Amino acid sequence: MVYPAKLTAEAILRAALDLLEDGGDEALNMRALADSLKVRPSSLYRHYPDRAALVAALERHATLALHEDLREASRDRAPSEALSAAAHAYLEYTRAHPHLYGLLLAPRPPALAGPGPGKELWNYVLHLVGALTGNPDDTGAAVAYWAYLHGFALLERSGQFGLSGPRGGFERGLEALIHGLSTGKGGGR
Numbered sequence: 001m002v003y004p005a006k007l008t009a010e011a012i013l014r015a016a017l018d019l020l021e022d023g024g025d026e027a028l029n030m031r032a033l034a035d036s037l038k039v040r041p042s043s044l045y046r047h048y049p050d051r052a053a054l055v056a057a058l059e060r061h062a063t064l065a066l067h068e069d070l071r072e073a074s075r076d077r078a079p080s081e082a083l084s085a086a087a088h089a090y091l092e093y094t095r096a097h098p099h100l101y102g103l104l105l106a107p108r109p110p111a112l113a114g115p116g117p118g119k120e121l122w123n124y125v126l127h128l129v130g131a132l133t134g135n136p137d138d139t140g141a142a143v144a145y146w147a148y149l150h151g152f153a154l155l156e157r158s159g160q161f162g163l164s165g166p167r168g169g170f171e172r173g174l175e176a177l178i179h180g181l182s183t184g185k186g187g188g189r
Contacts, residue, residue: 007047009048018036019036074086090149125145
């Protein structure tokens with residue numbers, strides 16, 4: 001048995017990640033988490049006051065990991081290549097970590113984005129898009145890019161492409177979007 005004094009927030013988060021990745025949101029509950037760590041459920045509350053706090057930590061982890069994947073994929077590339085590589089990294093992340101990605105899709109009331117991983121991820125996407133369009137604050141173009149990635153991932157995830165799959169639709173749409181953004185035909189600057 002793990003002694004609660006040796007239990008860390010990081011160990012709990014790793015175990016929660018395993019539960020989530022293996023069984024989805026339904027598998028993530030405090031009792032199952034405590035069982036996986038061989039502690040009493042009350043031991044978890046010293047580090048995470050409730051399930052919502054644990055889910056928030058998992059969301060933070062997912063956002064940081066996605067951001068790192070996009071940065072790594074786009075590093076040292078020309079703007080159009082960087083956007084394409086980041087788009088592929090985004091899609092690969094959604095496929096490799098569907099349950100973590102699902103946490104990022106949870107409905108939330110509209111709010112101002114404060115400092116933190118979500119804002120940093122958005123700023124990086126804005127930077128990538130701005131490098132292509134020439135406008136470092138091209139929010140409209142960044143929203144179009146983000147919505148395309150998100151929409152494709154959701155359609156794929158929900159099985160909406162059917163057995164035949166998207167048949168190159170991701171590449172075709174991405175090429176058209178990047179071309180439109182690079183020539184200014186993707187909307188206003």
